[in-house]
Amino acid sequence: MKNTLRQEILQKRKAMSEGDRQRESQKIITILCGSKRYQKADTIFTFVSMNEEMNTYPLIEQAWQDGKKVAVPIAKIRGRMYFVEIASFSELKKSRFGVLEPQKGEVAEVIPSKTDFFLVPGSVFDQKGNRYGYGGGYYDRYFERYPDIYKIGAAFSFQVMAFILQVEANDIPVDCIVTEKGLLGGSDYEYFD
Numbered sequence: 001m002k003n004t005l006r007q008e009i010l011q012k013r014k015a016m017s018e019g020d021r022q023r024e025s026q027k028i029i030t031i032l033c034g035s036k037r038y039q040k041a042d043t044i045f046t047f048v049s050m051n052e053e054m055n056t057y058p059l060i061e062q063a064w065q066d067g068k069k070v071a072v073p074i075a076k077i078r079g080r081m082y083f084v085e086i087a088s089f090s091e092l093k094k095s096r097f098g099v100l101e102p103q104k105g106e107v108a109e110v111i112p113s114k115t116d117f118f119l120v121p122g123s124v125f126d127q128k129g130n131r132y133g134y135g136g137g138y139y140d141r142y143f144e145r146y147p148d149i150y151k152i153g154a155a156f157s158f159q160v161m162a163f164i165l166q167v168e169a170n171d172i173p174v175d176c177i178v179t180e181k182g183l184l185g186g187s188d189y190e191y192f193d
Helices: 002-014 018-033 036-040 057-065 138-145
Strands: 043-045 069-075 081-086 092-094 100-102 117-120 124-126 151-154 176-179 182-185
Touching (some): 018 036, 018 151
Parallel strands (some): 117 151
Antiparallel strands (some): 069 081, 092 100
């Protein structure tokens, strides 16, 4: 069920036109950057988008323009992941996993604080914040190490199911989800604060 649903939604995402992907991504970024959490944060923790994911490059550029630090993930074997700061896209190189990552060791790790802005990718979400990633469990293991992170899921609206996903005990939900149609979960009143 989990893998079938994931494949179905990823196929739908792949079928989006490039124009639609960029337009919908920009709507998501506008909502994210308008949040109190983004405005107050010193560091923006984000994934570097690949393939058909919501495009995070404009978010990263905006964060630099706003004088914020940007931290992106590096995935290691055995499901370990850590985040390091980047100051330019030229620091990113394709890893053996096929994702763009900076070439920095763990000595450069940036530790998230409660007030930081933390964006989480996913293939499928539900309205309670449950999430299917891409099958590696990297983010779930990371959130076990840093349980106080306020986790913001970013996805296109068709990636958010109306039914509750079947999750396992070690699957950690996000606190809210932002789609091109707006904010799900979290608090509209506080706007993720």
